[in-house]
Amino acid sequence: MSCAHIPLTGRNLSDDFAFLTHILPGINTCKGSVSAMQFLSHCTSLAQQLPAGVHVINLCNNRYRFLVAFCAVILRNQTNLLPPNKNVATQIRLASLYDDCYLLHDGDTDIASDIRALNMTDLVLDISTTFDVSPTIPAEHLAAISFTSGSTGDSKPNKKYWHSLKVSSDINYRHMIPENTSVLHQVATVPAQHMWGLETSIFLPLHHNVCIADSRPFYPEDILLHLRLLPQPRMLVTTPVHLRSLVEGFSERTISDVRPHVDLILCATSPLLPVLAKSAEAFFTGELREVYGCSEVGSMAVRHTANDTVWRLFDDIAFNYQPDGVVVTAEHLAESTLLQDKIERCDTHHFVLKGRSEDMIDIAGKRGSLVEINQVLLSFDGLQDGLVFFPKNQPGLGRLAAIVTLKTGVTKNDVKQYFRQHVDNAFVPRPIIVVDELPREETGKLSNSTIMNIYSHRKISV
Amino acid sequence: MAIQSSEELEVAKLLVDVLNLEDITAEEVDPEEMLFGDGLGLDSIDALEIALAISQKYGVQMKAEDESTREAFATLKSLTIFIFASKA
Numbered sequence: 269m270s271c272a273h274i275p276l277t278g279r280n281l282s283d284d285f286a287f288l289t290h291i292l293p294g295i296n297t298c299k300g301s302v303s304a305m306q307f308l309s310h311c312t313s314l315a316q317q318l319p320a321g322v323h324v325i326n327l328c329n330n331r332y333r334f335l336v337a338f339c340a341v342i343l344r345n346q347t348n349l350l351p352p353n354k355n356v357a358t359q360i361r362l363a364s365l366y367d368d369c370y371l372l373h374d375g376d377t378d379i380a381s382d383i384r385a386l387n388m389t390d391l392v393l394d395i396s397t398t399f400d401v402s403p404t405i406p407a408e409h410l411a412a413i414s415f416t417s418g419s420t421g422d423s424k425p426n427k428k429y430w431h432s433l434k435v436s437s438d439i440n441y442r443h444m445i446p447e448n449t450s451v452l453h454q455v456a457t458v459p460a461q462h463m464w465g466l467e468t469s470i471f472l473p474l475h476h477n478v479c480i481a482d483s484r485p486f487y488p489e490d491i492l493l494h495l496r497l498l499p500q501p502r503m504l505v506t507t508p509v510h511l512r513s514l515v516e517g518f519s520e521r522t523i524s525d526v527r528p529h530v531d532l533i534l535c536a537t538s539p540l541l542p543v544l545a546k547s548a549e550a551f552f553t554g555e556l557r558e559v560y561g562c563s564e565v566g567s568m569a570v571r572h573t574a575n576d577t578v579w580r581l582f583d584d585i586a587f588n589y590q591p592d593g594v595v596v597t598a599e600h601l602a603e604s605t606l607l608q609d610k611i612e613r614c615d616t617h618h619f620v621l622k623g624r625s626e627d628m629i630d631i632a633g634k635r636g637s638l639v640e641i642n643q644v645l646l647s648f649d650g651l652q653d654g655l656v657f658f659p660k661n662q663p664g665l666g667r668l669a670a671i672v673t674l675k676t677g678v679t680k681n682d683v684k685q686y687f688r689q690h691v692d693n694a695f696v697p698r699p700i701i702v703v704d705e706l707p708r709e710e711t712g713k714l715s716n717s718t719i720m721n722i723y724s725h726r727k728i729s730v
Numbered sequence: 731m732a733i734q735s736s737e738e739l740e741v742a743k744l745l746v747d748v749l750n751l752e753d754i755t756a757e758e759v760d761p762e763e764m765l766f767g768d769g770l771g772l773d774s775i776d777a778l779e780i781a782l783a784i785s786q787k788y789g790v791q792m793k794a795e796d797e798s799t800r801e802a803f804a805t806l807k808s809l810t811i812f813i814f815a816s817k818a
Binding site: 485486487488489490493509510512513516517518631632662665667680684688693694696698699700726 | 750751753771773774777781785786791792793799
């Protein structure tokens with residue numbers, strides 16, 4: 269492995285590689301397809317213009333710019349840092365943790381003022397260099413460090429080596445994409461910086477028959493519009509949250525003419541209800557495959573959720589069932605990973621998910637640890653006593669709730685501000701219930717029924 | 731705080747309802763306070779929930795491509811103007 273090289277892209281260089289829905293200054297002069305050859309030209313042109321450095325915080329919003337930036341960084345033997353969010357505080361923390369770091373962005377993001385930064389939209393990238401073959405990358409190059417979307421700022425880094433990303437992508441392609449000889453045109457609603465977005469919207473186009481749209485549509489109308497812009501066959505990469513807003517937002521309207529046919533929908537990040545999977549398949553008249561994965565390993569299993577409860581484990585990934593949980597190993601992964609989910613084995617290749625371990629919570633696909641969030645609350649100076657919990661059976665997506673007693677002069681708003689500074693917005697408790705005293709038992713414990721009693725009898729809007 | 735119009739109160743009730751905003755009543759939402767960030771502190775998950783509720787109740791679709799959607803999400807006042815203008 270030590271001297272092996274792997275091509276930057278495995279695509280035929282005349283293939284449609286990306287589809288630009290916008291004019292991108294410095295990149296293209298008209299909307300539409302970009303070939304793999306033109307993509308390589310953009311990458312090598314940017315690589316020549318990058319400053320010296322070791323780590324690059326890749327903040328690009330436009331997916332094509334992200335992809336060109338990602339590969340140019342690798343061509344320069346540098347390493348992409350994929351921030352879990354775009355907050356300035358996160359940029360500052362990453363720059364303090366990683367040597368010789370700079371920011372690469374495309375203008376539409378708040379940028380930490382005291383870190384070196386390069387705005388890609390200020391550069392002109394040559395589109396006309398020709399190649400006989402793709403440039404290659406050393407197999408053991410540390411291409412990227414991704415971060416587990418944790419509840420607090422200190423998310424866990426995961427090292428992604430070039431050969432490992434390539435092998436994962438080959439495995440993913442075999443299990444995610446039905447056998448298909450023509451190029452699938454992809455719209456993705458997830459950020460490229462997250463593992464799910466990286467695997468599907470960056471690595472599938474790099475190595476397989478997928479042409480990626482440069483956009484990241486958010487609202488249902490935008491998603492449909494961008495799908496309609498693409499030639500067929502099409503695929504959509506998304507999450508249960510986006511799917512729900514799509515299917516429920518349109519189902520009552522008779523607008524069959526605006527619904528694009530989508531051949532394949534890939535959905536991941538949080539559990540998908542079978543009824544929503546069925547509605548999505550009817551809506552798009554295509555097949556929906558739900559994918560199971562985690563930031564450390566990437567994608568691991570797939571199922572046809574409309575019909576199946578059982579997951580098919582990917583070939584070349586092994587589940588080792590141990591007393592404290594399931595440990596994942598694979599030849600292409602440097603480390604083994606203990607999963608945070610309860611898993612029941614059916615046979616070597618199949619399993620059923622039985623829910624998360626008690627500590628793990630999932631809010632619209634963002635995963636966090638209740639223990640960590642409680643530690644944040646306990647570190648608040650104005651607190652006398654309190655806890656954060658996840659009430660069951662909430663309408664909608666569900667949020668965390670907190671019950672607190674506060675020192676004199678401290679307000680609920682102070683607690684809220686403290687949370688906003690220290691945890692991802694999705695984990696800021698709502699509501700925060702202020703009480704005179706927490707009815708702890710003699711052992712100091714708070715029973716579940718006591719907590720739920722306070723929660724369900726809370727005064728609405730004090 | 732600025733006085734709410736009847737349309738603004740109607741939209742405020744929708745927000746409080748779909749987002750389970752328990753620390754504030756519909757009547758208390760200041761039409762000119764920022765909905766996201768430091769004001770009500772809503773996030774992108776809320777934005778999708780609001781967009782869904784608005785499409786179901788008013789048949790109005792939000793589009794991030796339109797500058798008008800971004801501006802609409804600034805305050806209760808701008809959101810209300812957006813909904814009732816698009817609906818008409």
